[in-house]
Amino acid sequence: MAEAVLRAPRRETPSAAVRHVRRNWVPYLLLAPGLIWLLIFFAVPTLSLASQSLQTGDVDNGFVLTWHWQTYTDALSSYWSQLLRSLVYAGVATLLTLLFGYPLAWFIAHRSGRWKNFLLVLVIAPFFTSFLIRTLAWQTILGDSGLLVDLTQLTHTTFLLDGFKAVLRALGLIANDQLLFSPFAVISGLTYNFLPFMVLPLYANLERLDLRLTEAAADLYASPLETFRRVIWPLSLPGVVAGTLLTFIPATGDYINSVLLGSTQTTMIGQVIDGQFLRVLDYPTAAALSFVLMALIISVVVVYVRRAGTEELV
Amino acid sequence: MATSGAGDLRIAGVTKTFESFTAVDDIDLDIPRGSFFALLGPSGCGKTTTLRMVAGLDAPTRGSILIGDRDITTLKPHQRNVNTVFQSYALFPHLDVLDNVAFGLRRRGDKDWKTKTHEALELVQLGHISGKKPAQLSGGMQQRVALARALVNRPDVLLLDEPLGALDLKLRRQMQIELKRIQSEVGLTFVHVTHDQEEAMTMADSIAVMNAGKVEQLGDCATLYEHPTSAFVANFLGQSNLLKVAILGSADDGLVPAATHGTALSISAEHLPPGATEVWLGVRPEKLHLGVGGGPNRLEGMVTDASFTGVATQYLVRMPWGQELTVTQPNDGSGRARVGDNVTLSWSPRQGFILPASEAADAGTEVEGG
Numbered sequence: 151m152a153e154a155v156l157r158a159p160r161r162e163t164p165s166a167a168v169r170h171v172r173r174n175w176v177p178y179l180l181l182a183p184g185l186i187w188l189l190i191f192f193a194v195p196t197l198s199l200a201s202q203s204l205q206t207g208d209v210d211n212g213f214v215l216t217w218h219w220q221t222y223t224d225a226l227s228s229y230w231s232q233l234l235r236s237l238v239y240a241g242v243a244t245l246l247t248l249l250f251g252y253p254l255a256w257f258i259a260h261r262s263g264r265w266k267n268f269l270l271v272l273v274i275a276p277f278f279t280s281f282l283i284r285t286l287a288w289q290t291i292l293g294d295s296g297l298l299v300d301l302t303q304l305t306h307t308t309f310l311l312d313g314f315k316a317v318l319r320a321l322g323l324i325a326n327d328q329l330l331f332s333p334f335a336v337i338s339g340l341t342y343n344f345l346p347f348m349v350l351p352l353y354a355n356l357e358r359l360d361l362r363l364t365e366a367a368a369d370l371y372a373s374p375l376e377t378f379r380r381v382i383w384p385l386s387l388p389g390v391v392a393g394t395l396l397t398f399i400p401a402t403g404d405y406i407n408s409v410l411l412g413s414t415q416t417t418m419i420g421q422v423i424d425g426q427f428l429r430v431l432d433y434p435t436a437a438a439l440s441f442v443l444m445a446l447i448i449s450v451v452v453v454y455v456r457r458a459g460t461e462e463l464v
Numbered sequence: 465m466a467t468s469g470a471g472d473l474r475i476a477g478v479t480k481t482f483e484s485f486t487a488v489d490d491i492d493l494d495i496p497r498g499s500f501f502a503l504l505g506p507s508g509c510g511k512t513t514t515l516r517m518v519a520g521l522d523a524p525t526r527g528s529i530l531i532g533d534r535d536i537t538t539l540k541p542h543q544r545n546v547n548t549v550f551q552s553y554a555l556f557p558h559l560d561v562l563d564n565v566a567f568g569l570r571r572r573g574d575k576d577w578k579t580k581t582h583e584a585l586e587l588v589q590l591g592h593i594s595g596k597k598p599a600q601l602s603g604g605m606q607q608r609v610a611l612a613r614a615l616v617n618r619p620d621v622l623l624l625d626e627p628l629g630a631l632d633l634k635l636r637r638q639m640q641i642e643l644k645r646i647q648s649e650v651g652l653t654f655v656h657v658t659h660d661q662e663e664a665m666t667m668a669d670s671i672a673v674m675n676a677g678k679v680e681q682l683g684d685c686a687t688l689y690e691h692p693t694s695a696f697v698a699n700f701l702g703q704s705n706l707l708k709v710a711i712l713g714s715a716d717d718g719l720v721p722a723a724t725h726g727t728a729l730s731i732s733a734e735h736l737p738p739g740a741t742e743v744w745l746g747v748r749p750e751k752l753h754l755g756v757g758g759g760p761n762r763l764e765g766m767v768t769d770a771s772f773t774g775v776a777t778q779y780l781v782r783m784p785w786g787q788e789l790t791v792t793q794p795n796d797g798s799g800r801a802r803v804g805d806n807v808t809l810s811w812s813p814r815q816g817f818i819l820p821a822s823e824a825a826d827a828g829t830e831v832e833g834g
Contacts, residue, residue, distance in 0.1 A: 365521050366554035368541040370568035370613065376542075380567070384558045 203437035240401035243340035247348035255352035339407035348393040355389025471532020478527030489677035502668035547614035555598035562594040584616035699828035744819040749792040759812030
């Protein structure tokens with residue numbers, strides 16, 4: 151088929167009708183691989199997951215679709231705290247990536263000169279090693295005899311670390327003197343792992359921002375802070391929205407950080423689903439939790455995108 | 465606020481260097497309050513850099529900038545009561561026309577911003593489109609929004625950086641007249657940067673012609689045109705025929721006997737440097753007449769080109785020594801010459817200007833085409 155399309159111009163000119171039909175087919179033809187992929191690897195599994203969540207039974211005797219809606223209420227009442235914790239951890243990590251990522255993206259886009267490409271490579275450099283290894287590395291950083299402790303001892307700044315710990319304890323982010331295996335460690339891991347997903351869309355957006363607009367704002371009596379608030383921030387919203395979504399959605403479902411850097415007090419919903427599927431073998435509960443998580447993320451995202459009002463932007 | 469700091473704009477000994485390149489070289493300008501002033505020059509002459517230093521977007525390497533008695537050299541752009549109409553307009557794409565125009569007033573906390581914004585939009589005849597985004601407007605409309613956005617703040621000095629450059633010719637003419645009207649209506653000091661000599665002459669009360677970071681000549685349009693003091697100004701503002709002239713005697717009744725390539729002429733003694741034996745005599749193309757009716761100075765030559773431009777016909781006439789003179793004749797019904805005709809050119813002794821013989825006759829010509 152593709153060959154026929156390619157060879158068409160060389161034959162005598164086909165009638166207008168034939169050409170019209172052929173042209174109408176091309177978009178569908180181009181869409182087909184993607185659509186088939188989505189159908190096989192997204193639509194079918196989603197439906198099977200939906201059906202699974204309403205089945206009863208066990209692994210040995212098999213599952214039967216019984217429209218058992220109670221699985222949902224049971225799952226929610228047992229695991230609501232892990233669901234909520236996932237949203238909170240992902241939310242905090244997203245805010246932190248935005249806080250760290252925005253100045254970094256601005257710097258790379260407008261202040262780095264000839265170092266621009268090098269810095270961009272540095273941003274994506276962590277992807278050259280596996281997610282697992284990168285997260286494990288945080289154990290050696292935050293551990294009781296880890297890099298952070300060594301560094302503060304070497305530079306005689308242990309008091310800084312102690313002060314930091316006191317703040318974290320006050321915020322309830324660490325329980326005792328240990329940095330590792332705490333909410334702080336999990337959120338740090340999430341923030342670190344998802345930072346590139348924030349920086350790259352922000353960079354793409356800020357790089358296109360016309361700096362002459364900031365000159366115009368300054369010319370019209372806007373202080374640097376006002377220029378940021380009235381011109382740069384609103385114009386960068388599409389990048390902010392893209393970055394936060396790319397960070398928040400996968401971070402909510404992430405469980406590696408919680409497994410490697412957290413404790414039983416920091417269990418996230420991904421861990422629960424993983425356990426239900428692979429260890430407890432309670433497939434309906436696992437499927438129901440997956441659906442609840444999906445619904446939660448979609449509703450958070452819809453409200454967020456509406457509030458950000460990016461559809462009004464050019 | 466608009467009147468408290470107002471006064472003449474003074475640029476005193478300002479120099480701006482970028483690494484090894486000197487963009488603006490020790491210029492001094494006094495721009496009277498309420499005047500329409502043009503900085504004219506080819507691209508790269510330093511006019512835009514001068515403007516940006518007045519706006520505060522670039523800092524001078526040396527020198528100072530004052531409005532009235534107030535030194536604003538070190539003030540940040542948002543602290544200066546100076547506004548700019550940018551070449552690119554730089555309208556905020558996320559704000560509608562009303563919010564764009566109101567931007568400056570609201571940053572300064574002006575309680576009356578709504579009324580003033582609407583007045584400014586009426587002034588540029590855009591009251592009906594206040595709810596639109598810049599991207600929905602034509603180039604001419606965007607230009608007027610940019611103008612309103614600057615005007616509405618009633619700055620001490622309003623800077624215009626080639627604001628009409630992106631418009632087509634007809635719209636540009638229209639906007640030139642409109643800008644001039646608005647300026648005389650609001651009475652603000654306008655400093656207009658342009659490379660278009662016609663635009664500068666149409667609008668400005670006085671013009672500073674800049675070249676290579678320096679002010680070549682400063683004056684009103686007529687003076688610059690009739691009595692340029694350098695070949696650069698003579699060639700940059702309109703066309704000039706420059707003839708090498710030997711001075712043969714002393715002044716008599718304001719006229720001096722002279723000769724060019726063996727032809728006797730008489731020239732006005734008014735601007736002649738004392739003791740000069742050789743000078744350039746400049747004669748504008750429209751001051752030369754085909755035939756003998758123009759005055760006692762006469763040259764013979766052959767027409768090599770004739771182009772009809774509507775109100776006038778422009779001829780190239782080759783002199784016996786090879787130089788081609790440009791002659792512009794109004795199409796007023798008088799006789800026309802054809803290519804190949806031998807003609808006499810004549811002009812009156814007082815209709816020329818004198819340049820020192822040391823000037824390069826072609827200075828400023830190569831940029832005129834752009």
